[in-house]
Amino acid sequence: MNLYPKIVLFMLLSTLTMAAQNNTGTTALSYSSPQVPESIMFCGKEIDLTRFDRHERMDRELLAFTYMHSTSLQTIKRANRYFPIVEPILKEHGIPDDFKYLMAIESNCSPLARSHVGASGLWQFMQTTGREYGLEVNKNIDERYHVEKSTVAACKYIKNAYNKYKDWIAVAAAYNGGQARIAKQMESQQIDETLDLYLVEETARYVYRIIAAKIMFSNPAAFGFRLKASDLYMQVPYKEITVTTGITNLAEWAKKQGTTYALLKNLNPWLRDNFLQNVSGRTYHIKVPIPEKMHYNANTIIPHDKRWVIE
Secondary structure, three states, rough: OOOOOOHHHHHHHHHHOEEEEEEOOOEOOOOOOOOOOOOOEEOEEEEEOOOHHHHHHHHHHHHHHHHHHHHHHHHHHHHHHHHHHHHHHHHOOOHHHHHHHHHHHHHOOOOOOOOOOOOOOOEEHHHHHHHHHHOOOOOOEEEEHOOOHHHHHHHHHHHHHHHOOOOOOHHHHHHHHHHHHHHHHHHHOOOOOHHOOOOOOHHHHHHHHHHHHHHHHOOHHHHHEEEEEOOOOOOEEEEEEEOOOOEHHHHHHHHOOHHHHHHHHHHOOOOOOOEEEEOOOEEEEEEEEHHHOOOOOOOOOOOOOOHOOOO
């Protein structure tokens, strides 16, 4: 749906830390290339990756995840916090679980993500699209940054696209390229397989990036990412407070709840100002962290997926 961040040179240069001394005393760099599988299941459909063009496209995206170290590592760490929230919502709305990887490449699992064109949140909605799918978006409240509500909106968008295409791969491509554009290109190019479309580079790479994310999450160690359970980001315990009126000063309100303004905004990034206007008397549920449960304890962090960590 948005333009995803381009891989920049300084990320690739971080591989210099892998340097080793060879027999001549000069510095030799050590690189490896992750293996491209012959096929992979995506949304219940087996995708053949043996044809040369598909193999090379997949190889490109796997290399990108391998050498985009800090971004890939943070995406996995954040997933430990947000996948447990997103997965049940996808299931409830009949959306294949693999679409969580679409979210991962859209925002790197950061609910604060914002693109240069203004797409925002975990699912990178533009303002107009967010409102179209039921999100409140204004200067005071922006539910594109609301983890649960934006995921429900994404489910509605994805389901709407599936009703049009009856193909999950086409739906994934349309999330980036637009529903009308993908339909038009499939008709003009006279093909049935979305992966066989000739598209602008960003959209052509998009589904392969989703698949690459799935492969990486399935075995991070194969990419050189050796995380311990304690490296993952914890799920922050909180209580919810229901409000139906405005709040003139969120800092004062947060203090009365036993927390800080910064922590309140951390758990509720959809609150975009230092007050809650609420002139229409809507009902909001504000998350307030539980003070005694906010601290990291290496012995209590449980990985959402055991494949993400080493023993």
